[in-house]
Amino acid sequence: MNIHIPTPLRAYTGGLETVSVAGATVNAVFQQLTVQYPDIKQHLFTPEGKLRSFVNVYLNDDDLRYLPNKEETAVTEFDELTIIPSIAGGKSC
Amino acid sequence: MLRIHYDDYESLRTHGEETYPNECCGVLLGKNIAGEGNHVRQIVRAGNTRTDSAHNRYHIAPQELVKIQRQARGLGLDIVGFYHSHPDHPAQWSKTDFAEAHWLGCSYIITSVDQGKAVLTNSFLLTGTGEDDKNFEDEPIQIDIATHVAEAEAHNQKGQE
Numbered sequence: 001m002n003i004h005i006p007t008p009l010r011a012y013t014g015g016l017e018t019v020s021v022a023g024a025t026v027n028a029v030f031q032q033l034t035v036q037y038p039d040i041k042q043h044l045f046t047p048e049g050k051l052r053s054f055v056n057v058y059l060n061d062d063d064l065r066y067l068p069n070k071e072e073t074a075v076t077e078f079d080e081l082t083i084i085p086s087i088a089g090g091k092s093c
Numbered sequence: 094m095l096r097i098h099y100d101d102y103e104s105l106r107t108h109g110e111e112t113y114p115n116e117c118c119g120v121l122l123g124k125n126i127a128g129e130g131n132h133v134r135q136i137v138r139a140g141n142t143r144t145d146s147a148h149n150r151y152h153i154a155p156q157e158l159v160k161i162q163r164q165a166r167g168l169g170l171d172i173v174g175f176y177h178s179h180p181d182h183p184a185q186w187s188k189t190d191f192a193e194a195h196w197l198g199c200s201y202i203i204t205s206v207d208q209g210k211a212v213l214t215n216s217f218l219l220t221g222t223g224e225d226d227k228n229f230e231d232e233p234i235q236i237d238i239a240t241h242v243a244e245a246e247a248h249n250q251k252g253q254e
Contacts, residue, residue: 004162007125007171008197017166043223054195056155063155084158087175089190089201090116090143090150091182 012040106211109178115147121174174200
């Protein structure tokens with residue numbers, strides 16, 4: 001399946017915007033992604049292996065956090081994953 | 094250096110005036126040119142989902158970002174930065190802006206809007222290799238008057254031949 005990589009993480013995928021990774025679940029796809037592109041791992045996951053809080057992942061048009069099976073959701077080669085870090089801020093006071 | 098067309102520059106400043114006293118936000122599409130910096134080719138206005146505190150916070154819905162990234166891909170462009178406004182507050186990044194900044198290599202434009210009028214617009218480049226060593230650096234803005242940055246580049250190239 002294709003994974004769309006956001007601009008700041010393309011430094012770890014050889015500049016590729018889209019990478020093709022095989023796997024039966026989102027988790028398996030992520031594992032394979034970090035095998036193919038090991039340097040991306042620390043930017044996506046905490047040392048405990050949890051997806052970093054500011055990293056959003058969409059399976060097609062669905063937020064992974066709201067899917068019933070989350071990372072264990074089954075995928076096919078026709079699905080697409082999009083990694084999109086959050087955008088927020090403000091003057092604060 | 095950040096390069097942006099005058100129309101886009103004015104549009105993002107106007108966006109801040111339109112949403113005053115709330116913060117506006119949007120996305121910069123373009124290309125990073127090695128050795129030069131981020132060149133903006135198009136800006137995309139986004140909604141501020143922080144309706145609970147829109148006067149001092151902004152947040153772009155991830156779903157909207159996914160759509161904008163798709164739009165960029167279709168245009169052969171990348172997300173090269175973001176913009177937002179600071180109503181009645183300096184055009185300097187805040188602790189919140191820094192804590193919530195995760196797009197390394199991207200430009201973060203901030204416009205101060207005083208009493209509904211856009212005043213200063215500054216850009217900050219998020220540098221570093223990760224969350225531990227990220228940093229905001231002042232980034233000069235070059236405003237292109239030509240109809241399009243690409244046209245300006247083509248013109249410059251032709252002039253050098």
